[in-house]
Amino acid sequence: xxxxxxxxxxxxxxxxxxxxxxxxxxxxxxxxxxxxxxxxxxxxxxxxxxxxxxxxxxxxxxxxxxxxxxxxxxxxxxxxxxxxxxxxxxxxxxxxxxxxxxxxxxxxxxxx
Amino acid sequence: xxxxxxxxxxxxxxxxxxxxxxxxxxxxxxxxxxxxxxxxxxxxxxxxxxxxxxxxxxxxxxxxxxxxxxxxxxxxxxxxxxxxxxxxxxxxxxxxxxxxxxxxxxxxxxxxx
Numbered sequence: 001x002x003x004x005x006x007x008x009x010x011x012x013x014x015x016x017x018x019x020x021x022x023x024x025x026x027x028x029x030x031x032x033x034x035x036x037x038x039x040x041x042x043x044x045x046x047x048x049x050x051x052x053x054x055x056x057x058x059x060x061x062x063x064x065x066x067x068x069x070x071x072x073x074x075x076x077x078x079x080x081x082x083x084x085x086x087x088x089x090x091x092x093x094x095x096x097x098x099x100x101x102x103x104x105x106x107x108x109x110x111x112x
Numbered sequence: 113x114x115x116x117x118x119x120x121x122x123x124x125x126x127x128x129x130x131x132x133x134x135x136x137x138x139x140x141x142x143x144x145x146x147x148x149x150x151x152x153x154x155x156x157x158x159x160x161x162x163x164x165x166x167x168x169x170x171x172x173x174x175x176x177x178x179x180x181x182x183x184x185x186x187x188x189x190x191x192x193x194x195x196x197x198x199x200x201x202x203x204x205x206x207x208x209x210x211x212x213x214x215x216x217x218x219x220x221x222x223x224x225x
Contacts, residue, residue, distance in 0.1 A: 004154070033213060041218050042116070042202050042204070042217050043155075045215075092211055098206055098207075098209065099160060099168060104154050
């Protein structure tokens with residue numbers, strides 16, 4: 001069962017451009033996490049959003065949790081080559097449970 | 113410095129071999145996980161251990177056998193694997209409870225000949 005769909009699957013942009021990655025589901029999640037994975041490494045947590053409608057900013061990255069807690073977005077402003085990587089969203093469905101359901105992933109390449 | 117160390121980083125084995133993957137965490141966490149990451153597929157949860165007890169087996173074939181001797185160590189024993197089992201196997205750890213972030217190792221790249 002594909003619980004979390006991410007779009008686009010692949011994205012290649014020039015340095016300095018803006019972009020948005022989407023994470024959508026028909027299921028409700030108690031929280032949603034975003035990870036970035038670079039080649040040869042494991043995923044690294046970027047942020048956790050827990051409240052419907054919540055917006056969190058991490059330097060040039062802006063994360064939003066949908067009001068209904070079924071979707072999320074990641075917006076990057078003025079992308080840099082260091083932003084290159086695989087972006088994964090992950091949702092927790094049951095409060096208190098520590099299992100995560102991972103999205104299909106968005107592979108971002110930022111060209112200098 | 114990840115806090116979660118996986119060995120070996122790369123493993124090539126035949127279908128009849130027996131090998132083990134090892135994961136160690138130095139973060140004081142009490143939950144550990146095995147994931148499988150294949151090309152064109154989402155990260156697949158395989159096993160979850162909380163306080164050394166297995167709490168999740170996500171319909172994983174019996175040719176994969178996990179072992180968690182204590183909260184800091186996790187093993188994945190492999191035998192009679194199939195070519196479709198070639199993938200990156202990731203270990204992660206976290207505190208138990210709501211919304212805890214997971215800390216991942218850098219994975220073992222497994223190739224089945």
